[in-house]
Amino acid sequence: MPYSHITAHYHLPRMKEMGRVYWCNTLVATGSSLVAIFVPIFLLKSGYSFTSVLIYMLLQQIFAALTQYPAGRLFAYIQPNFILALGSLLYAIFFGLLATLHAYHWPLVLLAFTWSLNRTIYWAALHYVFSSSRAHKNSGVQIAGLQALAVIAATVAPAVGGIISTLFGITYAYIAAVLLLLMATWPVLSSIDAPKRSFIVMPYHQLMAMRRDALANCFNGIILVAETNLWPLLIYTFVSSYAGIGILSSVIAVSSIFVILYVGRNTIKQGERHFIKEGVATYSLTSIGRMLVQSSTQIFGLNLLAGIGRSLYVTPFMNRYYSNSDGPHRLGYITVMETAFSVGSALFITFLILLSAILSIKAVLVVGLGIVAVCTFGVRNIR
Numbered sequence: 064m065p066y067s068h069i070t071a072h073y074h075l076p077r078m079k080e081m082g083r084v085y086w087c088n089t090l091v092a093t094g095s096s097l098v099a100i101f102v103p104i105f106l107l108k109s110g111y112s113f114t115s116v117l118i119y120m121l122l123q124q125i126f127a128a129l130t131q132y133p134a135g136r137l138f139a140y141i142q143p144n145f146i147l148a149l150g151s152l153l154y155a156i157f158f159g160l161l162a163t164l165h166a167y168h169w170p171l172v173l174l175a176f177t178w179s180l181n182r183t184i185y186w187a188a189l190h191y192v193f194s195s196s197r198a199h200k201n202s203g204v205q206i207a208g209l210q211a212l213a214v215i216a217a218t219v220a221p222a223v224g225g226i227i228s229t230l231f232g233i234t235y236a237y238i239a240a241v242l243l244l245l246m247a248t249w250p251v252l253s254s255i256d257a258p259k260r261s262f263i264v265m266p267y268h269q270l271m272a273m274r275r276d277a278l279a280n281c282f283n284g285i286i287l288v289a290e291t292n293l294w295p296l297l298i299y300t301f302v303s304s305y306a307g308i309g310i311l312s313s314v315i316a317v318s319s320i321f322v323i324l325y326v327g328r329n330t331i332k333q334g335e336r337h338f339i340k341e342g343v344a345t346y347s348l349t350s351i352g353r354m355l356v357q358s359s360t361q362i363f364g365l366n367l368l369a370g371i372g373r374s375l376y377v378t379p380f381m382n383r384y385y386s387n388s389d390g391p392h393r394l395g396y397i398t399v400m401e402t403a404f405s406v407g408s409a410l411f412i413t414f415l416i417l418l419s420a421i422l423s424i425k426a427v428l429v430v431g432l433g434i435v436a437v438c439t440f441g442v443r444n445i446r
Contacts, residue, residue, distance in 0.1 A: 083144070084193050086250040091151055091185070094243030097224035098158065098236045100295040100312055101305055105233055107296075109164065111171070113424045117416045119171040120292060124284075124409035126179030128402050134183040135398040138261045143192050148248035150185025155244035157181055162237035183401065190397045191261070192251075194385040225309020233305065265395030273396060275444045276387055280400045281407025282441030283380070286346070288408045289435040290369070293415075294353060297428045298362055311362050315370040322374035335379035336443075342376025343439045350436035354429045376442060383445045411438075 106116045137146055157177045160169050227236040298308050326338050349369045356362055388396040411434065418427045 083250040083253070084147075084189070087147060087151065087247045088189060090243050090247035090250075091154065093220050094158075094240040094247065095154065096220035097240045097243070098161075098228070098233065100221060100291060100308065101224065101228060101233060101236070102161065103292050103296055104299050104305070104308070105161070106171075107299075113427075114416060114419045115171065117412060117419060119175050120288070121409055121412040121416060122172055122175035123178050123182070124288075124405045124412060126176050127182045128405035128409060130179055131183045131187070131398055131402040131405065132263070134180070134187055135263045135394055137184070138187075138191065138263070138394055140260065142260060143188055143195075144251040146184055147188035147192055147251045150181050150188055151244050151247040153177060153184060154181040155241045158237045158240045158244070162234045162241070182405070187394075187397055187401055190384070190388070190401075191394060194388050194393060194397075219313055221309040221312040222306070223309070225305040225307065225312075228305035228309075230306075236305075261394045263395045263398055264392050265399060266392070269392050269395070270399065273387065273399060273446075275446055276384070276396075277399055277403035279380075279442050279445035280384075280403045281410075282438045282444070284404035284406075284408035285411045285438045286373075286435055286442070287404075288411060289350070289431060290373075293428050293431045293435075297353065297356070297425070297432070300425055300428075301356070301362065302359055307359070311359065311366060314363055314366040315373075319370040319374040322371050323378060326375060326378045335382060338379045339376045339443055339445075342372050342374070342379075343442050345372030345375060347436045347439040348372070350432050350439065353432045354436070380442060380445060387446055 103116050103120070106119065107113065111119075141149075157174065160174055160177060163169070164174075224236045224239070227233075227239065295308060295312065298311060302308050302311065329338075346369065349365055349372050352361075352365050352368070356365060384400065388400075411431075414434075415427055415431050418430060422430070
């Protein structure tokens, strides 16, 4: 068989599969971006104390760490794309519980557990399917494409979610998120070329070899907790409306799109380490600036800078993640990495809970962002 026919046969199923993953993740990113940053603020407005909200966040990460391995075991029995769809469905259930919280008074532990199932199932499946289907030579470009499509879809989502929440009530924004997340299941459920089922295998020597990667993802978890929870709560102390918070948060996405595409196209030329180094330095500087923020104008500028900083390092970081996962132990690698993500987040939130006993809400948030400014450099540990 001619070489061109072999390569065409090899790549076409993967291109189709990648397209399905793109569509699924884009819809999930749009649905979650409508309301995700408002959840801790919604809980505060619903009468929960700041410490209760932190405990809820801690339970999310503890449950995620505990359920990561059982979630990985699903790959031995269920086709990976179906697991991806299941994760999206669980996220829809989570937002459905939030939409009916005032009517049924669901316990926070139930909300945290439902969120954790989405976290462990969806992200493990996304990483597995994407890393299995990607073209290795153009991996950076494909990762950038995945990130950019999600960012483009989410560019106006926080603003739209905030406006809906302000004008009609946040329940309607939750319902919109549920519908989008349900739609996200279709692209991957229609797949016929998805990766095969797999088993968790992680020999001891492989586990020791990936210690630096796991540590890097611990710090990555801390960054994402701060970005999606602490920073919106601090913005809330300056801007009280959902619409205002959403519009300011959309700025992060706007500044990210072109940077992500630029990094994806130039990773091979300039090197992954270069972009990771520049990205973490920029994001660390942003976190220091956030500690000192005093106005909405400053929030706007810092969100622009945050979008640039995170976009500089996220594509090369994920490229290293997927490259290091290649081989017969892919699922084991992903399971360990995602568990490390949750463990790092849980330790960080635990410290914030201790601080909340002696400091004000704003002081805890500022100290937390200061910790993030230092922890950001830990992302550079990835091999």
